[in-house]
Structure formats: structure tokens, C-alpha cells
Amino acid sequence: MRIKNLNISFKNKILLKNISFDLKKGQALVILGESGIGKSILSKALVRLLNSDFILTADEFSFNGIEILKLNKNQLRHFRSKVALVLQDSESSLYPYIDIGKLCSLILKTHTNLNQNEYKKYVFSYFEKLGFENLDLLWHSYPYELSVGMARRVSLALALLHRPEVLICDEISASLDEKNNQKIIEILKDLKKDKALVCITHDLHLANSLADKFLLIEKDQARLYISKSIFGKK
Numbered sequence: 001m002r003i004k005n006l007n008i009s010f011k012n013k014i015l016l017k018n019i020s021f022d023l024k025k026g027q028a029l030v031i032l033g034e035s036g037i038g039k040s041i042l043s044k045a046l047v048r049l050l051n052s053d054f055i056l057t058a059d060e061f062s063f064n065g066i067e068i069l070k071l072n073k074n075q076l077r078h079f080r081s082k083v084a085l086v087l088q089d090s091e092s093s094l095y096p097y098i099d100i101g102k103l104c105s106l107i108l109k110t111h112t113n114l115n116q117n118e119y120k121k122y123v124f125s126y127f128e129k130l131g132f133e134n135l136d137l138l139w140h141s142y143p144y145e146l147s148v149g150m151a152r153r154v155s156l157a158l159a160l161l162h163r164p165e166v167l168i169c170d171e172i173s174a175s176l177d178e179k180n181n182q183k184i185i186e187i188l189k190d191l192k193k194d195k196a197l198v199c200i201t202h203d204l205h206l207a208n209s210l211a212d213k214f215l216l217i218e219k220d221q222a223r224l225y226i227s228k229s230i231f232g233k234k
């Protein structure tokens with residue numbers, strides 16, 4: 001993914017300007033900045049999820065050499081299977097009346113030719129990767145039966161089902177206890193081996209554990225640091 005001078009405005013007001021970075025498989029970009037500066041807006045812009053009230057312009061916004069701002073609806077759908085976004089408070093967007101197994105099946109049904117047994121096997125391989133133990137129980141659980149940490153990891157599993165090449169996570173460790181936080185860091189480190197990661201966070205431990213680059217967004221500018229740590233030694 002390569003971005004040069006991306007500007008985002010909302011109803012003629014500039015929200016973000018001159019966002020630039022490039023990212024390859026095996027690298028993590030950590031995006032930092034104070035609350036309300038526009039980090040979540042940027043995460044949605046990166047998967048072209050913002051509605052038409054938001055205007056995006058850029059000298060370059062490409063993924064595997066393809067210009068993303070020029071994609072039509074069908075091309076966008078394909079792009080979004082390659083670049084996945086785990087939204088802030090992602091657990092709250094799990095459907096309350098659908099159990100986790102059904103939810104995973106629904107997602108896979110639309111995008112693959114697998115049968116029910118194959119879905120389960122495929123999804124279980126992700127649940128295991130994300131540190132779940134009682135997989136059958138989880139398959140039949142409803143979102144309200146899960147802890148925040150578990151629900152967060154389920155959201156991550158859902159994002160991974162399409163085997164994205166880029167994974168964008170918005171505040172994935174927010175309000176988790178230390179043990180769950182560490183679990184998420186280990187999972188993201190593992191995922192980084194064969195993906196590019198973009199992590200938006202206020203958690204400096206997570207930031208320093210993962211980052212190859214930092215994008216620091218401030219009021220009048222966005223600065224890119226090509227460094228594993230901008231907060232002293234790891």
C-alpha cells in the first residue's frame with residue numbers, strides 16, 4: 001500500500017492533510033495522535049468506507065499498483081477482501097441475535113464455495129490461531145456470552161476470514177486488561193509475518209512492540225517516522 005499526500009475533507013472542511021506512507025508485507029505502521037484528530041476517519045478512508053460527504057484526494061493511493069480512488073463498486077469489493085479493517089469497539093458490531101458459528105458461515109457463504117463442515121474447519125483454524133480453546137462452545141456462543149477480550153478476538157477472526165494482505169486495527173487493545181492486551185500483541189506479531197499491519201492506538205506498549213514505522217498525526221501536519229521506536233528504546 002502506498003499513499004502520497006492524501007487529503008480528507010468533510011463538507012468543505014479539511015480534516016486531514018498530506019498523509020503519506022508506504023507499507024509492505026511484514027511491516028507494521030502505527031498511527032498515533034490525540035483523540036478526535038481523525039485517526040478513525042483515516043482508517044475508514046484506507047478501505048474507502050467513508051460516505052460521499054467526505055472527499056478524498058491524493059497524489060497516490062495505491063494497493064499492489066492499483067489506484068484505489070478510481071475503483072468502481074465491484075473492484076472495491078475485491079479490494080476490501082484484500083484490505084481488512086477491524087473497527088474501534090468492533091465487538092459492539094457483532095450481531096446480538098446471531099451466534100458466532102452462524103455469523104462466520106454467513107460471511108463465508110457469500111464469498112466461498114465451502115460447505116458447512118468445511119466452514120467450521122476453516123474458521124476453527126483461525127480461532128486456534130487467535131488463542132481460543134473450547135472451539136465448539138465458541139461456535140455456538142452469542143456475542144453477549146463473550147468477554148470483551150474474546151469478542152475482540154472474534155472480530156479479528158472475522159476480518160481474517162478473507163485472508164487479507166493488509167490488516168487495519170483501530171484501537172484493538174482499548175480497555176483490555178494486561179493479559180488480554182499482551183495476547184493481542186502476540187497475535188498481531190504473528191499476523192505481521194505474512195501481512196502488512198496498520199494499528200491505530202493510544203497504547204504505547206503495543207505501539208513499540210509492533211511498529212516498523214510511526215505516523216504521528218498532529219493538528220496541522222502528519223509526520224512519518226521510519227523507526228521502530230519513537231519513545232526511547234523498546
Ligand SMILES: Nc1ncnc2c1ncn2[C@@H]1O[C@H](COP(=O)(O)OP(=O)(O)OP(=O)(O)O)[C@@H](O)[C@H]1O
Nearest residue numbers: 010015033034035036037038039040041042088171
Ligand atoms: N461520520 C462522521 N461525520 C462527520 N464527522 C465525523 C464523523 N465521524 C467522526 N467525525 C469527526 O471527525 C473528527 C475525527 O474523529 P475520529 O473518530 O477520526 O478521531 P480519532 O482520532 O479516531 O479519535 P479517538 O482517538 O478518540 O478515537 C472528530 O471531530 C469527529 O467529530
